[in-house]
Structures are given as C-alpha cells and as structure tokens.
Amino acid sequence: MSTISARQYEPLTTESAIELAKKLQLFTNTSALTCEEIGDGNLNLVFRIVDHHSKKSIIIKQALPYAKVVGESWPLTLQRATIESHALRQFADVAREYVPKVYYSDQQLAVTIMEDLSHLDIVRKGLIKGKNYPLLSQHIGEYVAKTLFYTSDFALDPQEKKKLLKQFINPELCKITEDLVFTDPFFDHETNDYEVELKNDVESLWKDKPLLLEVAKLKEKFLTNSDALIHGDLHTGSIFASDSETKVIDPEFAFFGPLGFDLGQFIANLLLNAFGRTNSKRQILFHHIDVTWKTFKETFSFLWKEHSVEVFSKVDGYLDYVLQETFEDAIGFAGCEVIRRTIGLAHVADLDELNPFESRIAAKQNALQFGRELIKNRRNIQTTDQINQLFNEIVNVKETLA
Amino acid sequence: MSTISARQYEPLTTESAIELAKKLQLFTNTSALTCEEIGDGNLNLVFRIVDHHSKKSIIIKQALPYAKVVGESWPLTLQRATIESHALRQFADVAREYVPKVYYSDQQLAVTIMEDLSHLDIVRKGLIKGKNYPLLSQHIGEYVAKTLFYTSDFALDPQEKKKLLKQFINPELCKITEDLVFTDPFFDHETNDYEVELKNDVESLWKDKPLLLEVAKLKEKFLTNSDALIHGDLHTGSIFASDSETKVIDPEFAFFGPLGFDLGQFIANLLLNAFGRTNSKRQILFHHIDVTWKTFKETFSFLWKEHSVEVFSKVDGYLDYVLQETFEDAIGFAGCEVIRRTIGLAHVADLDELNPFESRIAAKQNALQFGRELIKNRRNIQTTDQINQLFNEIVNVKETLA
Numbered sequence: 001m002s003t004i005s006a007r008q009y010e011p012l013t014t015e016s017a018i019e020l021a022k023k024l025q026l027f028t029n030t031s032a033l034t035c036e037e038i039g040d041g042n043l044n045l046v047f048r049i050v051d052h053h054s055k056k057s058i059i060i061k062q063a064l065p066y067a068k069v070v071g072e073s074w075p076l077t078l079q080r081a082t083i084e085s086h087a088l089r090q091f092a093d094v095a096r097e098y099v100p101k102v103y104y105s106d107q108q109l110a111v112t113i114m115e116d117l118s119h120l121d122i123v124r125k126g127l128i129k130g131k132n133y134p135l136l137s138q139h140i141g142e143y144v145a146k147t148l149f150y151t152s153d154f155a156l157d158p159q160e161k162k163k164l165l166k167q168f169i170n171p172e173l174c175k176i177t178e179d180l181v182f183t184d185p186f187f188d189h190e191t192n193d194y195e196v197e198l199k200n201d202v203e204s205l206w207k208d209k210p211l212l213l214e215v216a217k218l219k220e221k222f223l224t225n226s227d228a229l230i231h232g233d234l235h236t237g238s239i240f241a242s243d244s245e246t247k248v249i250d251p252e253f254a255f256f257g258p259l260g261f262d263l264g265q266f267i268a269n270l271l272l273n274a275f276g277r278t279n280s281k282r283q284i285l286f287h288h289i290d291v292t293w294k295t296f297k298e299t300f301s302f303l304w305k306e307h308s309v310e311v312f313s314k315v316d317g318y319l320d321y322v323l324q325e326t327f328e329d330a331i332g333f334a335g336c337e338v339i340r341r342t343i344g345l346a347h348v349a350d351l352d353e354l355n356p357f358e359s360r361i362a363a364k365q366n367a368l369q370f371g372r373e374l375i376k377n378r379r380n381i382q383t384t385d386q387i388n389q390l391f392n393e394i395v396n397v398k399e400t401l402a
Numbered sequence: 403m404s405t406i407s408a409r410q411y412e413p414l415t416t417e418s419a420i421e422l423a424k425k426l427q428l429f430t431n432t433s434a435l436t437c438e439e440i441g442d443g444n445l446n447l448v449f450r451i452v453d454h455h456s457k458k459s460i461i462i463k464q465a466l467p468y469a470k471v472v473g474e475s476w477p478l479t480l481q482r483a484t485i486e487s488h489a490l491r492q493f494a495d496v497a498r499e500y501v502p503k504v505y506y507s508d509q510q511l512a513v514t515i516m517e518d519l520s521h522l523d524i525v526r527k528g529l530i531k532g533k534n535y536p537l538l539s540q541h542i543g544e545y546v547a548k549t550l551f552y553t554s555d556f557a558l559d560p561q562e563k564k565k566l567l568k569q570f571i572n573p574e575l576c577k578i579t580e581d582l583v584f585t586d587p588f589f590d591h592e593t594n595d596y597e598v599e600l601k602n603d604v605e606s607l608w609k610d611k612p613l614l615l616e617v618a619k620l621k622e623k624f625l626t627n628s629d630a631l632i633h634g635d636l637h638t639g640s641i642f643a644s645d646s647e648t649k650v651i652d653p654e655f656a657f658f659g660p661l662g663f664d665l666g667q668f669i670a671n672l673l674l675n676a677f678g679r680t681n682s683k684r685q686i687l688f689h690h691i692d693v694t695w696k697t698f699k700e701t702f703s704f705l706w707k708e709h710s711v712e713v714f715s716k717v718d719g720y721l722d723y724v725l726q727e728t729f730e731d732a733i734g735f736a737g738c739e740v741i742r743r744t745i746g747l748a749h750v751a752d753l754d755e756l757n758p759f760e761s762r763i764a765a766k767q768n769a770l771q772f773g774r775e776l777i778k779n780r781r782n783i784q785t786t787d788q789i790n791q792l793f794n795e796i797v798n799v800k801e802t803l804a
Contacts, residue, residue, distance in 0.1 A: 153625045158580055159573035166571045171561035178560055183713060209718050216714035217723065223555045224629050311585060312618035316611050321619065 063110035081110035087254035120240035137288035139246035141295025151229035182219035226256035264333025275363035335374030465512035483512035489656035522642035539690035541648035543697025553631035584621035628658035666735025677765035737776030
C-alpha cells in the first residue's frame with residue numbers, strides 16, 4: 001500500500017479507481033469490475049465499483065481540491081478527506097449502526113473507501129417523492145444523541161476531549177458554513193440566489209434589525225462553542241435510509257461545535273420539504289420532528305445519567321438546562337438553514353422543484369417568514385408542537401386567504 | 403544554539419543558568435554575573451541573573467515536569483513553557499507595553515528568557531502592604547481589551563483564528579483550573595483546605611443547589627467557549643507594577659476561552675484583598691474595579707468600531723450584547739475565584755495573612771458569602787457600583803452587628 005500512498009494526488013478516473021481497488025485487494029475476483037462516477041455533491045468525486053460476479057460493491061470517495069459549485073475558483077485543501085474518514089470512524093465507535101463502514105483511507109490521495117449504500121434511498125429524494133422512512137427520526141435522534149454525548153466533556157475526560165478537538169479543527173469547511181449559512185443570506189451578497197419575485201421578502205429580511213442581532217448571536221455560537229464533535233452538515237441529502245435502516249454519510253464538515261447544530265439542520269430540512277406539501281401530507285414530517293427531539297432527549301438523558309463523568313451532572317436542573325439550551329439553539333440554527341436554502345447559494349430540490357411557479361414562490365415566501373420567526377422566537381418555542389403551530393399559523397393562514 | 407537545543411531537559415541550577423546565559427551571549431561582559439533562584443510559584447524555576455558591572459539583568463524561567471505544590475505527584479508536561487513563550491509574543495504583538503520582552507525561548511529546555519522586572523512590585527504583595535498603583539486598573543483594562551479583541555473572531559479571519567487556537571490547546575493547565583477553580587471547592591474534595599471554623603459555611607455552600615447549578619454553567623463555559631486567547635491566570639500575583647508601569651507575566655495557562663474569564667480573575671483578586679481592609683481603605687479597590695471595567699469597555703468598543711472584520715458587528719445591539727455577556731460572565735468567574743482562593747487548594751496571602759485569627763475567619767466567611775452571591779446574582783448585577791453595594795451589604799452589615 002505504500003506505493004499508493006506515496007503517489008502524488010490526482011483526481012481519479014473510473015479506470016484508476018478500479019486500479020486502486022485492485023491494488024488494495026478489495027475484491028477477490030477482479031474479472032468483472034465496473035465503475036461509475038455517481039457524485040452529485042460539490043466538493044468530491046464519488047465512484048461506485050461493482051463486482052458483477054459476487055454483486056459486492058464499494059464506494060470510493062475522493063476530495064477535489066476546489067468546490068465544483070463555483071468552478072475551480074474556490075480552492076479547498078484535501079485535508080477534509082482526512083477529517084471525513086476520522087469522523088466516520090469516530091462516529092462508528094459510538095453509533096455503528098448509523099454510519100457506513102470504512103474499508104480504507106489515504107490522506108495523500110484524499111480518498112475514503114467505504115460501504116456501498118446503493119440499496120438505500122437518499123432521504124431528500126425519497127421525501128420529495130412522498131416516500132416515508134418510518135424509523136428515520138428515531139434513528140437520527142439516537143445517532144445525534146450518541147455522537148454528541150460521547151464526544152462531549154460529559155463523557156470524555158476534558159484532557160482527552162481537547163486532544164480530539166485538535167484533530168478536528170476544520171477552518172475551511174467551517175468557513176463555508178459561516179459564510180453561506182450565517183452571513184451571506186442576511187446581507188446583499190453576490191453569492192445569494194433567489195427569484196426576482198422574492199425581492200421584497202428578501203429586502204424586508206435584510207432590514208429586520210432584531211433578526212440580524214439574533215443571527216449574529218447564533219453565528220457567534222457556531223464560531224466559538226466547542227461542545228462536541230458535530231456532523232456539521234446533517235441535511236436530508238447526507239442521509240441514506242430504507243424502511244429499516246438509516247445511514248449518515250459525508251461528515252467532512254465535522255468539528256467541535258454547538259450541541260444544537262446537527263438537530264437544527266436536520267429539522268430544518270424536514271421543514272423545507274413540508275412547505276411543498278398539503279396540510280394532511282405534512283403531518284408525517286412534524287411527527288418525525290417530534291420523534292427526533294423526543295428520541296434525542298431520551299437517549300441523551302439516559303447516557304447522561306448512566307455514563308457522565310462530569311461531577312456536576314448530578315446537580316438538579318443541569319441536564320434540563322443543557323437540553324433547553326440545545327433545543328433553543330436547534331430552533332435558531334434551523335431558522336438560519338431554512339433561510340439560506342431558500343435564498344442563499346446552495347438551494348434544495350424540495351423547494352426548487354416545486355411546480356407551478358406560483359406555488360414555488362409562495363412556498364419560498366413562507367419559508368423566509370417561518371425562518372425569521374424561528375430565529376427571533378426561539379426562546380419562546382419550548383416544544384416541537386409549537387414548531388408545528390407556528391408553521392400552521394404562517395402557512396395555513398395564507399392557504400385560507402388564497 | 404543548536405547544541406543547547408539538542409540537550410536533554412534537566413532542571414537548571416544557578417550555575418547552569420549562568421552557563422546558558424553565557425552561551426547565548428546575552429551579556430557582553432560575563433566576569434561579574436550572579437544568579438539566584440527567586441521563584442515562589444508552584445510550577446517553575448525562576449532565575450535572576452545580574453551583571454554587576456553593567457547592572458543589566460535577565461530572568462530565566464524554566465518549567466518543571468511536575469507541580470511543586472503537591473510534590474512530584476502531579477506530573478505536568480513541559481509544553482506549557484512553549485505555550486507561555488508563544489502567548490507572551492502574541493500578547494506583545496497587541497499590547498507591548500504591558501508584557502515583558504522575550505529574549506529567547508527553547509522548547510527542549512522548557513525555558514523562556516525575558517526582561518527582568520525586579521524594579522516593579524508584585525501587585526498582590528504591594529496591595530497587602532497597602533500600596534496603591536494608580537494606573538493599574540487602566541492598564542489592565544486596556545491589556546485585557548486588546549489581547550481579547552485582537553485574538554477574537556472580531557479581529558481575525560475565522561480561519562486564521564482557528565489555526566492560532568490549535569497552537570494554544572492547553573489540556574493540562576486547563577485541567578488545573580477546571581478542577582481547582584470550578585470543581586473541587588464546590589464538593590467535599592481532598593484538595594480543599596480551610597479552617598475548621600469555616601466548616602459550617604463550607605457545608606452550607608456545598609448544599610446550595612442553585613449555586614451548584616450556576617457553577618456548572620460557568621464551568622461549562624470555561625470548558626467549551628473559545629472566544630479569544632485569554633491569559634488564564636490573571637490574578638494579582640501575575641502582575642508587576644509601579645506608579646507608572648504595569649506588566650502581566652506568567653501566561654502559561656493561556657488558551658482560547660471565554661471573554662469574561664481574565665476580567666473575573668483580576669476583579670476577584672482585588673476583592674480578595676478588600677476583605678482585609680477597613681471600609682475607608684477599601685474604596686480605592688472598588689475604584690480600580692470600576693476603572694478596569696470602564697477602560698475595558700471603552701477600549702474594546704473602540705477596537706470593535708474601528709477594526710472589526712465581522713460584518714455583523716455593525717448590527718444595532720450586538721456590541722452591547724457582547725459586553726453584557728462578558729460582564730455577567732466576569733462576575734460569575736470572579737465569584738468562583740473568590741471561593742476557591744478561600745477554601746480550595748491554592749490560597750492567597752491577602753486572606754491567609756490576616757490577623758488576628760478571628761478577623762481572618764470573619765473575612766473568609768464574608769468571602770464565601772460574597773462569592774456565592776456573585777455567582778447566583780450575576781444576571782442582576784449590571785454595574786461595578788452594584789458589586790460595591792453587594793460587598794457593603796455583606797461586610798458592613800456584619801461590621802455593624804459586631
């Protein structure tokens with residue numbers, strides 16, 4: 001393997017991906033290997049190699065030295081491939097059932113070779129088609145609770161935690177979130193992307209001083225708070241699922257950040273899908289939001305009571321305080337995510353593929369209003385029911401008026 | 403110099419300290435060098451070398467591989483010498499007038515060679531003697547404002563800040579603070595050290611559930627908040643001063659922590675001195691607390707308005723929010739420091755040398771009560787005047803009753 005590691009970085013092709021799999025002896029019989037590039041992300045190449053005899057398959061993911069979304073003009077170091085493979089292993093240690101297996105990783109080539117999850121759906125695509133994944137929210141609630149708890153000062157000796165934190169300092173990928181989630185959408189910035197029909201809504205948002213102050217606080221939390229190792233990009237495009245299985249992929253944004261961030265991103269992406277649904281079809285999504293929080297809370301509380309190494313964790317009210325802060329932050333982060341996916345650089349198909357055009361614009365207007373309310377009222381939103389109520393107030397009132 | 407660097411670590415003696423100074427050619431004439439070990443800290447050797455011809459002098463500080471306070475049983479890596487010399491240089495970049503000059507540092511030997519400040523007093527010793535340093539609070543307010551602002555996300559590009567943060571990850575020294583400031587004094591822990599006459603007060607403190615919850619929140623902030631590069635141990639024994647000069651030494655505890663911590667430690671150590679003074683002699687200390695905060699606020703606000711790189715810093719209310727949070731945290735951290743210096747492992751002479759014994763116990767009882775109030779009421783304390791009022795309520799009422 002040393003000959004492979006010693007190679008200079010170059011982007012793989014379908015041919016060289018197969019060659020790499022052969023060299024690593026990942027297949028016993030290599031006579032019927034085929035390879036296709038299946039990536040639709042912005043930062044990586046993703047190859048799927050199949051052995052048509054055994055039906056065994058693997059994924060080779062390789063980081064690109066730039067972000068595709070803006071061409072080669074946004075250079076990124078390849079270190080994120082190392083972060084990703086380390087994070088996959090870290091998360092597998094505590095939530096193995098929700099993380100793809102890693103077979104091999106190579107810093108030089110910026111490559112991670114892992115389990116092929118093609119038998120599962122990408123959740124965003126499934127939700128857009130109206131599919132349901134009955135265990136999705138239970139699995140994600142548990143995944144988030146376990147990955148956060150076990151990498152926090154509540155489970156780790158603080159000295160060990162600081163060493164781990166050092167390995168996951170991730171300036172470049174954090175910058176993407178700092179800019180695209182927490183900054184650009186709230187100012188008239190060139191990266192923003194929205195329909196001219198939204199101009200009034202967007203300008204009203206930019207003028208909303210109390211909103212901007214709250215976003216500043218949330219951004220500061222993202223910049224300065226290192227509670228636990230978070231996934232950092234837990235949207236529904238980063239999750240594979242079926243009726244029985246859930247797998248979280250792509251933790252290249254992982255770093256030590258605030259407890260509420262992953263929950264906020266996930267909930268926001270369920271909400272983003274809800275804007276395109278009729279009232280009756282929305283309820284399953286609110287059920288998922290409810291179960292996500294409930295499962296997170298129960299799992300985190302159980303781990304806290306059974307495994308906390310922090311002597312203060314036995315103090316009355318401390319767990320409630322941590323959960324309350326996490327919920328409040330999650331609501332605020334969800335609001336930022338809803339807004340940035342509506343008018344920022346990186347959109348979601350849940351909104352962009354809505355038809356007819358008028359419905360799409362109406363859904364986006366709702367999303368902007370709802371995102372603003374989540375951010376400004378996060379202290380008053382104490383339950384997942386209240387998220388549902390707020391959503392109904394904004395969306396149903398308009399539907400009644402229409 | 404490479405021959406020196408290549409040497410294995412061993413503790414210096416007065417002889418080998420002189421030899422090192424000669425090898426480094428820090429003195430032009432070496433015929434009349436004398437050296438004495440003047441350290442009274444717990445973690446380091448401190449040598450003062452004087453050239454009796456030129457009257458030039460230097461300090462050689464060397465980290466020990468253990469903490470003296472508990473014998474050799476508390477091992478510490480020597481990395482803190484590197485942290486210290488890096489921090490001295492970092493702080494000198496932005497607040498040169500308040501930081502000793504560094505002439506040389508060597509990671510292998512865990513040595514920092516720096517400006518001799520023997521012409522100045524250690525502030526704690528001076529305050530105990532009743533001396534005043536008229537510019538102390540103005541200088542410290544400015545020092546803290548500049549060192550914090552210029553190492554925060556308000557002054558640094560967040561990517562640059564994260565690289566700097568990585569250099570200052572300081573698990574061992576943080577653990578000392580986590581244990582001795584934020585944990586042990588609040589539980590019946592073997593490291594605690596207090597007079598039997600304080601037993602009731604201490605046990606009442608340990609049973610104060612609302613207090614413990616607030617300490618838990620403050621500890622969590624210390625563990626997870628990386629606002630800026632803080633000194634980490636800014637008590638009056640880490641400050642040299644005269645009528646005109648102030649120098650902050652010993653930043654071996656430096657790491658990226660919460661904005662309020664250094665202010666809290668400094669204010670607490672002024673307060674710790676105040677418990678031993680009569681009412682009229684206390685006022686100068688409250689004046690210093692007032693000037694410290696006022697100067698910090700003015701300097702930080704000026705830098706924010708002139709030099710912030712954070713686009714949100716122009717948002718109405720954001721600066722006020724940051725200052726308010728910093729003040730509230732500082733009050734809470736001050737409360738923890740007052741308590742731990744009274745009953746924890748590391749005491750202060752300001753209290754321990756009070757005579758007669760009854761006055762010492764009374765002062766310590768006041769300190770414990772005051773510390774508890776600071777922690778629990780920090781949200782309601784909005785001004786430095788209110789600190790003074792609260793102090794008077796506790797101390798003067800007792801004096802009147804006595």
